[in-house]
Amino acid sequence: MEKEKLAIHGGKPVRDSKIFYGRQWIDDDDVSAVAEVLKSDYLTCGPTVTALEKHLCEVTGAKYAVSVSNGTAALHCACIAAGLGEGDEVITTSLTFAASANCAVYVGATPVFADVDPETYNIDPDSIEAHITDKTKAVVAVDFTGQAVEHDRIRAICEKHNLIYIVDAAHAIGTKYKGQPEGSIGDMTCFSFHPVKTITSGEGGAITTNDPELYKKLHLASQHGIVRDPSEFKFGEGEGPWYYEMQTLGFNYRMTDFQAALLNSQLRKLQKFSDRRREIVKRYNEAFADVPEIIVQKEIPESETTRHLYIIQLDLDKLTCTRKEFFEAMSAENVQCQVHYVPVYYFPFYEEKGYKRGLCPNAEKIYEGIMSIPLYPKLTDAEVEDTIKAVKKIVDWYRK
Ligand SMILES: *Cc1c(COP(=O)(O)O)cnc(C)c1O
Secondary structure, eight states: OOOOOOGGGTOOOSOSSOBOSOOOOOOHHHHHHHHHHHTSSOSBSSHHHHHHHHHHHHHHOOSEEEEESSHHHHHHHHHHHTTOOTTOEEEEESSSOTHHHHHHHHTTOEEEEEOBOTTTOSBOHHHHHHTOOTTEEEEEEEOGGGOOOOHHHHHHHHHHHTOEEEEEOTTOTTOEETTEETTSSSSEEEEEOOTTSSSOOSSOEEEEESOHHHHHHHHHHHBTTEEOOGGGOSSOTTTOTTOOEEOSOOOBOOOBHHHHHHHHHHHTTHHHHHHHHHHHHHHHHHHHTTOTTEEEOOOOTTEEOOOSOEEEEEOGGGBSSOHHHHHHHHHHTTBOOBOSOOOGGGSHHHHTTTOOTTSOHHHHHHHHHEEEEOOOTTOOHHHHHHHHHHHHHHHHHHBO
């Protein structure tokens, strides 16, 4: 059979307009919710933020939620609340966005990279255990692409070695592990609400916890270290009604009320968004089941996953192209992919600190062959089919 000429070689692309790997879905309800707050008395520090935090507790099953300006701020606050500092080691994964490791550096601690499972791409509990030293104080585990990590095993390791368990669930709002929602499993769970994530507030983040002491610290870390409740003042007796008290060095990581309004409105659609994401994942899984050149991420039965990313891994031994050529061919077909992620320690910042390639062989091998294809709730069935068509067309062309 004649092979269909790729767009990158001058053939006709599978689609006329470009689609991207991820994007938000904002409807009229969202717009009205934001507009209402914009016309109200409080643009920040108001009742909508409080309502959002309550809503986040309901969705995650956590006792406390602190909203912040973005997911990176959430991770930074979690590291502060965990009391991490100079000389401490924090074990995380390298197959993640840099922020999962950077948060340790922000507080003077040292990120240590554990390897991932070659099939699920999630941090491997055995590798966590292998990297524990006297200095290890915390684990930052990432629910990669939205799939829950092996919480039971990681929590047991953390308990055994007295480590704080931080979950980076930037990908995973809406995911459940053995029926329990992300947000109430680790000591602290961090979320991101960037527009490519499952629900968005433009920029935004949150940390959830069940621990009242951690909650207090998270609150201080995100709000200048300032306390407003007189019963908690250390000094200030008699200063006057204007007095508030700065007790620790915190940051201004507040989310605004109009962002909170947007997120509240988006949270109401989380189930709908999750269902649509699952439907698309199912369709992709079916479509690639008979394509041996494409390896798909293994799903564990414990995770009821709201998938943030759909990753295809090319079996490069079966293809005559490189990942770069495949990626560029997808772009030419008007399906814009992305790669999640370059192993964090490949970046110059980490290389200059002495991290060497070869640290995490599984992550490095996975990185060589992966790309994320479009996955977002507003993606139409026709766009899903175009994406599948583009992948199969390029595989056919480069098949050995
Ligand atoms: C997006 C993301 C973050 C950071 O979130 P921002 O809101 O962009 O700061 C952290 N960790 C992971 C795994 C992410 O994907």
